[in-house]
Amino acid sequence: MTDRAYFDWNATAPLRPEARAAVLAALDVVAAPSSVHSEGRAARAVVERARCQVAALVGAETKEAVFTSGATEANALALTPDLVAQGRPVTCELLFVSAIEHSSVLSGGRFSAEQVERLPVTAEGVVDLAALRTAIVGAKAPLVSVMHANNETGVIQPIAEIAAIVHEAGGFLHVDAAQTAGRIACDVALLGADMLTISSHKIGGPQGAGALIMRRVQPATPLIKGGGQERGFRAGTENVAAIAGFGAAAAAAAATYEAAGDRMAALRDRFETLLKLTAPDAVIFGAGVPRLPNTSYFAVPGLKAETAVISFDLNGVAVSSGSACSSGKVAQSHVLTAMGADPALSPGALRVSLGWTTTEPEIDRLLIAWKRVAAALLKRQAYAA
Numbered sequence: 045m046t047d048r049a050y051f052d053w054n055a056t057a058p059l060r061p062e063a064r065a066a067v068l069a070a071l072d073v074v075a076a077p078s079s080v081h082s083e084g085r086a087a088r089a090v091v092e093r094a095r096c097q098v099a100a101l102v103g104a105e106t107k108e109a110v111f112t113s114g115a116t117e118a119n120a121l122a123l124t125p126d127l128v129a130q131g132r133p134v135t136c137e138l139l140f141v142s143a144i145e146h147s148s149v150l151s152g153g154r155f156s157a158e159q160v161e162r163l164p165v166t167a168e169g170v171v172d173l174a175a176l177r178t179a180i181v182g183a184k185a186p187l188v189s190v191m192h193a194n195n196e197t198g199v200i201q202p203i204a205e206i207a208a209i210v211h212e213a214g215g216f217l218h219v220d221a222a223q224t225a226g227r228i229a230c231d232v233a234l235l236g237a238d239m240l241t242i243s244s245h246k247i248g249g250p251q252g253a254g255a256l257i258m259r260r261v262q263p264a265t266p267l268i269k270g271g272g273q274e275r276g277f278r279a280g281t282e283n284v285a286a287i288a289g290f291g292a293a294a295a296a297a298a299a300t301y302e303a304a305g306d307r308m309a310a311l312r313d314r315f316e317t318l319l320k321l322t323a324p325d326a327v328i329f330g331a332g333v334p335r336l337p338n339t340s341y342f343a344v345p346g347l348k349a350e351t352a353v354i355s356f357d358l359n360g361v362a363v364s365s366g367s368a369c370s371s372g373k374v375a376q377s378h379v380l381t382a383m384g385a386d387p388a389l390s391p392g393a394l395r396v397s398l399g400w401t402t403t404e405p406e407i408d409r410l411l412i413a414w415k416r417v418a419a420a421l422l423k424r425q426a427y428a429a
């Protein structure tokens with residue numbers, strides 16, 4: 045699709061060539077990985093190689109990774125009151141989640157609604173550490189879930205500091221790293237995460253695969269019971285082809301993310317500079333704090349995001365109105381609400397997210413589209429100049 049420019053990488057990233065090759069090769073696997081015959085062992089080898097690649101991406105041990113159908117399922121598996129820590133059962137009384145989490149975390153997993161408490165964020169979209177400290181004090185084995193970076197704003201959370209606070213209070217930390225593993229440095233030990241979620245399709249692997257890294261704790265029971273695959277943590281014959289593609293994408297991302305990040309940051313900054321020149325009243329969310337290098341989340345007074353997304357699309361450019369998971373519904377972003385953003389701005393929030401193949405001419409195309417969209421929807425002819 046050379047006549048189109050894709051700027052929705054935080055929703056899903058196009059398949060990497062390495063992942064495509066691995067998927068195609070694995071489709072010829074003839075047996076289930078649990079079978080003991082040679083064919084089964086060949087399938088097992090494909091899965092284990094991928095496990096090694098995925099674990100290495102986040103500095104985990106291979107045995108700490110369990111494959112799931114995606115980040116949503118990994119989050120649902122992790123968020124349970126019944127954990128096992130160093131071989132001993134632990135019951136978590138309460139789950140604390142930041143107010144800007146993905147809906148799969150906000151829903152609280154296997155905790156009841158009364159057991160889930162939301163943690164506030166600052167106006168820049170960073171978890172309020174003082175509020176976290178106060179909230180978890182006195183809770184019995186609190187489980188805390190905070191994302192590494194937010195999918196809408198791209199704002200990176202101070203996970204190592206959060207881990208220190210949580211561990212001091214005798215709690216456990218789950219980190220949803222769907223937006224960061226394979227995109228920025230994401231080392232499970234350096235972050236201090238006890239459990240960590242990864243998604244395949246955010247890093248150029250196929251959709252429908254993910255992993256939960258379980259370091260200091262594990263869920264006591266699986267979410268999906270059955271044949272005991274994945275060491276009993278996730279029943280069901282493994283999705284061998286998707287897992288193979290996930291592994292290949294993880295290996296490719298590990299080798300290239302740093303250079304890709306620098307390149308994307310320069311392109312993103314160029315877009316934002318020109319956006320501000322054409323629309324000085326544009327508000328760029330989270331611009332004052334560390335952000336993912338590929339994400340720009342902004343609003344301009346008077347702009348309606350739904351109409352703008354369609355208008356961009358007609359101009360050959362794919363952007364998103366905030367979180368893709370909630371698009372299609374005309375709901376205000378819960379992330380912007382939690383940040384206390386001006387309610388007059390929120391309905392116009394647009395997310396532009398770049399990827400490792402994004403080019404300078406694509407940014408030019410985005411800027412031309414932006415000028416047309418602004419001229420048409422905001423009736424500011426100066427934009428079209």
Ligand code: PMP
Pocket residue numbers: 054055113114115116117146148191193194195220222223243244245252253254369
């Ligand atoms: N967490 C975050 C932060 C995400 O951005 C997403 C994808 N929108 C998910 C979880 C869900 O990932 P998946 O599509 O792999 O279930």
